[in-house]
Amino acid sequence: MRVVTHSGTFHADDVFASAILRAALGEFDFIRTRDQETIASADIVFDVGGVYDPSTGRYDHHMRDLPRREDGTPYSSVGLVWRDYGRNALERFVPGIEEGALDAVWQDIDTGIILSIDLADNGISSASPGHLALLIETFNPTWDSKQTYDEAFTEASELASGILQRAGRQAYAEAKAMAFVLGAARGGKSPQVIVLDRKLPWEKAVFEGGLTDALFVIYPNEDSTAWYCRTIPPEPNSFGQRLTLPEAWRGLQEEAFSKAAGIPDGVFCHPGGFICGARSQASVIELAERAIAAGSQADAV
Structure with a gap:
């Protein structure tokens, strides 16, 4: 399987999207490029290509008629990828997660980390100093760095993966706690x-x-x-x-x-x-x- 996103400067949405896909799909051929032929031949393309069509694995959001959530909030690439691949990714981020808790944990992360990145990437809300989106952007190489953008992207994606693992485990623990407390209350x-x-x-x-x-x-x-x-x-x-x-x-x-x-x-x-x-x-x-x-x-x- 070949997965493609754009080359050069990266942001939180494409970094987190790559971490989600890696967890959901396992190993695949990952390419960062703007070459149109490579993009056209890929199995999954996100944050580049000018096409939004989940049926063909296209998850760009840089168009006038961009994809939106039910409440009208625009998606970024991570919101789209999380929507379609997040539940599968959670099975790797949170080993042993119970099927009954999957939707609750997915929702918790979607309305927290994922939505926050969507809003910042689309300029709906400003990213204040310390915002996750800005922290990820600090991984981009400086003008005098010898590190390549692809190397820096890999480091940023590893951090994103760790954040999603921790967030998933926290949300799962909270979901289990909620069930436990409700059971204690009803049986008291x-x-x-x-x-x-x-x-x-x-x-x-x-x-x-x-x-x-x-x-x-x-x-x-x-x-x-x-x-x-x-x-x-x-x-x-x-x-x-x-x-x-x-x-x-x-x-x-x-x-x-x-x-x-x-x-x-x-x-x-x-x-x-x-x-x-x-x-x-x-x-x-x-x-x-x-x-x-x-x-x-x-x-x-």
Whole structure:
């Protein structure tokens, strides 16, 4: 199989597209050129050639009637390649990924890294210093460099591959965490308290999984020597709480906190009232239940 893109200066879209195709298709003959005969004879062409036709493996976007997403956002070559080859690439980027999580992980990367590059490449949003697109462009040889553009492109593509691997594994871990949290919430004793037997990301499950009744999340620290009762904010990235821990607990530690909260093994309650801890799961569940009861009493007054 022969895959072709343009020679010379490269950008994030063609670099990432090459990494995706390499993961999806394995080994192939890769050529960077602007020679029309070579382009015409290739099996897959991206970011060059003036043709967009997935049925013939043509993925250029430099034309007036360029391909767009459903919402009208224009694709760059990486968006087009990710759309058609991303799921196959993920099977290599994330070995062992479950089929049921494939679409969620694909979507996560598409709306993050891939869309960001599409927008920057098409001038829809400016690439601020530190943007991934600009970081990739720094791999282009300087005027006084002896490195060829093809050598530099290979280095940039290896970096892109590593980023996609990491992003895929992060997204897969998040997808598994979401399923785990939703299962714990639905199988729990109370819809107001989510009890987890390990520490993992829970926010996405709460806000995207419709857990509107949940007030507290219970989970252990990394070595299970302590357990935490964490309040849930009203919306993502908020510093507020759906239900704040009782005022009488806040800022107390160890014996003082244990006495105020009525448990034998309290560790602390943060002065901000958003998290408290104890040495056993049973105690932090009791803390959540007492906080809910206290909140109900306050509402009734």
